[in-house]
Amino acid sequence: MRKKELKLVVTFHTTADAMAMEKACKEYQVPGRIIPVPRAISAGCGLSWCADLGDREQIVDMMRKAGIEEEEMHECMV
Amino acid sequence: MIYLDNAATTMRKPQKVIDAVVQAMSSMGNAGRGVNDASLSASRIIYDTRERICRMVGGTNPRQVVFTCNSTESLNMALRGLLNPGDHVITTMLEHNSVLRPLYDLESKGTKLTIIGCRERGTFDIEDMRKAITSETKMIVCTNGSNLTGNYVDLKPIGELAHENGLLFVVDASQTAGVFPIDVEEMKIDVLCFTGHKGMLGPQGTGGMYVREGVSVRSLKAGGTGVQTYSKTQPAQMPTALEAGTLNGHGIAGLHAALEYLEEYGIDNIRAREQKLMWRFYEGVKDIENVTIYGDFTTKNRCAIVTLNIGDYDSSEVSDALLTEYSISTRSGGHCAPLMHEALGTVEQGAVRFSFSHYNTDEEVDTAIQAVRELAKEE
Numbered sequence: 001m002r003k004k005e006l007k008l009v010v011t012f013h014t015t016a017d018a019m020a021m022e023k024a025c026k027e028y029q030v031p032g033r034i035i036p037v038p039r040a041i042s043a044g045c046g047l048s049w050c051a052d053l054g055d056r057e058q059i060v061d062m063m064r065k066a067g068i069e070e071e072e073m074h075e076c077m078v
Numbered sequence: 079m080i081y082l083d084n085a086a087t088t089m090r091k092p093q094k095v096i097d098a099v100v101q102a103m104s105s106m107g108n109a110g111r112g113v114n115d116a117s118l119s120a121s122r123i124i125y126d127t128r129e130r131i132c133r134m135v136g137g138t139n140p141r142q143v144v145f146t147c148n149s150t151e152s153l154n155m156a157l158r159g160l161l162n163p164g165d166h167v168i169t170t171m172l173e174h175n176s177v178l179r180p181l182y183d184l185e186s187k188g189t190k191l192t193i194i195g196c197r198e199r200g201t202f203d204i205e206d207m208r209k210a211i212t213s214e215t216k217m218i219v220c221t222n223g224s225n226l227t228g229n230y231v232d233l234k235p236i237g238e239l240a241h242e243n244g245l246l247f248v249v250d251a252s253q254t255a256g257v258f259p260i261d262v263e264e265m266k267i268d269v270l271c272f273t274g275h276k277g278m279l280g281p282q283g284t285g286g287m288y289v290r291e292g293v294s295v296r297s298l299k300a301g302g303t304g305v306q307t308y309s310k311t312q313p314a315q316m317p318t319a320l321e322a323g324t325l326n327g328h329g330i331a332g333l334h335a336a337l338e339y340l341e342e343y344g345i346d347n348i349r350a351r352e353q354k355l356m357w358r359f360y361e362g363v364k365d366i367e368n369v370t371i372y373g374d375f376t377t378k379n380r381c382a383i384v385t386l387n388i389g390d391y392d393s394s395e396v397s398d399a400l401l402t403e404y405s406i407s408t409r410s411g412g413h414c415a416p417l418m419h420e421a422l423g424t425v426e427q428g429a430v431r432f433s434f435s436h437y438n439t440d441e442e443v444d445t446a447i448q449a450v451r452e453l454a455k456e457e
Contacts, residue, residue, distance in 0.1 A: 015110030
């Protein structure tokens, strides 16, 4: 398995929110990608947004502007 | 074959709709059920379709667009998910069975129902609606256009009436979505129900509803959602609250292409073309002896539908003659709008419906006019 890094992981209530996030990140040129929700965060299923910790402020700002609500925001090894 | 049954379904679809469905069927995974490319491509196109529909209906949030199989499913969800025993609901004689049957069922369980009667030419008066409002009234539900007569219903005053009285306003846009401008904010619509396979030019099995933010529709379904697996209840957040099970991703990909087509062609242009064909047909048949036309032709704004009878001929016989002798496809008999037939006095005879698409040609319309003329002479 590849080496894990500490990342920012944003989870969502719905797939629609995750898609809105991906689209907004592309539009605002915020780096990151969709990943399955890591087990360390939730044993459920679903999509989450994985980004560098350093981009947290930019992501929070962008989500507010784009009207995207997160379920939770975590720092975890991915 | 000359296809004039577009109010049932628009048979001819833009080529890009067909291509999109074929492409989706060879590449698309299950939306929201994984983070592989195939699954994500489905999630992306479905979300983009929500955005396009939200834009088309003047909505405020694409998450309020819910996908269903058709208008009937949407209307069932809206009516059964919002009305309770003891509530009073107002509707009209213009309605399709997709509105009436759920309402009759709810009525048998204690919901109170008022059906506004028809005035001349299959129209109704909003004043009759106003008079029907009581302290128990919770909702007005009505069509945006009659599937039988093509009469267009102006939603804005009804939305205002509902809003002034604190009522929910649910709309059946089966005959108008994709052809007439709809603005849920301006028209004060709480739930807009539409199908994808008529004026929107998408595949059958697609449809949906736009639910105003803040309106909570009880879910009739629960099941897999791709999120919150270990929760025992359906997620409360829209659109997942009202979507359970795998969505019709292949169909929605086609609907996505159809929405692109509508944006490119312009729904105003589509409506103008359809109406031009409808008026051409109407002018061609209205003075033929023995022909009775139903509906309100005193106003220019109407759906591209002309419904008629020839003498006292059985409408099915006329429709069959149109098909076998002229290769013209129409619909006859009852049209799932029983109260409208009662109001028009066509319960026994039924009626022959000619409904037009922007793809029809002037020549096709002229052939249909000539066919009606010849059949009427035989009477």
